[in-house]
Amino acid sequence: MEIYNPYFWLLFGGFVVFMALRGRRNRKPGPQRSRPSTMRGQLLTTSLAKTTPLVCLLDEGKKYGPFFLEKTPPTLPHCPDCSCHLQDFVSDSQSWFEGKVPQGKRQTDLGDLADGDWRYYKASLILAHPETDPEIRDQFSLLAESGTADEAFKNRAQAHLRG
Numbered sequence: 001m002e003i004y005n006p007y008f009w010l011l012f013g014g015f016v017v018f019m020a021l022r023g024r025r026n027r028k029p030g031p032q033r034s035r036p037s038t039m040r041g042q043l044l045t046t047s048l049a050k051t052t053p054l055v056c057l058l059d060e061g062k063k064y065g066p067f068f069l070e071k072t073p074p075t076l077p078h079c080p081d082c083s084c085h086l087q088d089f090v091s092d093s094q095s096w097f098e099g100k101v102p103q104g105k106r107q108t109d110l111g112d113l114a115d116g117d118w119r120y121y122k123a124s125l126i127l128a129h130p131e132t133d134p135e136i137r138d139q140f141s142l143l144a145e146s147g148t149a150d151e152a153f154k155n156r157a158q159a160h161l162r163g
């Protein structure tokens with residue numbers, strides 16, 4: 001194709017425009033590594049015992065703040081027997097993603113409990129509570145069954161609840 005051929009210039013022009021557009025696209029900043037964002041909130045903690053009110057059991061472990069489903073914590077105490085506390089925490093999205101979720105002090109009338117045992121005991125207390133709604137009962141019986149609690153601990157907790 002000759003240099004005087006209008007098609008040559010048409011093709012050449014098209015090529016220049018194509019390269020310019022490609023260059024511009026390449027100059028766009030690539031996906032930047034996002035820095036972990038700081039997450040501040042409040043964690044509700046309570047002690048687990050046969051005497052712990054239902055409302056406290058249900059709110060235990062909830063997190064409040066702009067990053068969470070529930071923005072504002074409940075007014076404490078929930079009720080006269082409430083022993084809940086709100087604890088400020090700072091975390092970041094990276095730790096959160098890795099499962100490093102802040103935990104409060106964990107006191108129970110069965111001593112110090114491992115994670116799985118704690119969850120089982122909390123679910124059992126909710127299940128044993130006379131005011132628990134059937135819907136909540138279903139939810140927590142699933143939790144109690146699917147957890148990682150130790151069999152020996154389950155028996156101990158059940159005996160404690162019956163006693």
Ligand SMILES: [Zn+2]
Pocket residue numbers: 046055056077078079082083084
């Ligand atoms: Zn409470």
